[in-house]
Amino acid sequence: MKKGTRLALMLGAIPFLTLVFALPLVNRIHPIVLGLPFLLFWILLWVALTPLILFLAYLLERKYNPPEEGDDL
Template identity: 55%
Template sequence: MNKQLFILILFIIPFIGQLVLLPYVNRIHPIIFGLPFFHFWLVLWIVLTPLITLIIYKMEKKNGGYE
């Protein structure tokens, strides 16, 4: 797979998780770590989005995109 395509897919994943899937996870049950599922989902993406951004940054830096 082309690295630029992989980076684009990584870039799109947080948008899908936070915006597209949001109506499907808008529920109270199950309760995870004391949070309703909807809130757990949002907190999960608050953690995952910077990690995905870090992966994209490292890949771009390795390709010489950032100096």
């Protein structure tokens, strides 16, 4: 696997860790952040960070993968 793809996949795992597998740990009301119960704040935070994570993955793929993407079938 190309280095850029590997790094991008590692970044892509972050939303799954925070928004699925961490849910049992954050299923609570306190502490209240920005007026929201902690569970909802946590979800909103990571949903909002997902585009940034994907953008970073995009940059890493561009940096480390050969310029002509395409036929990696």
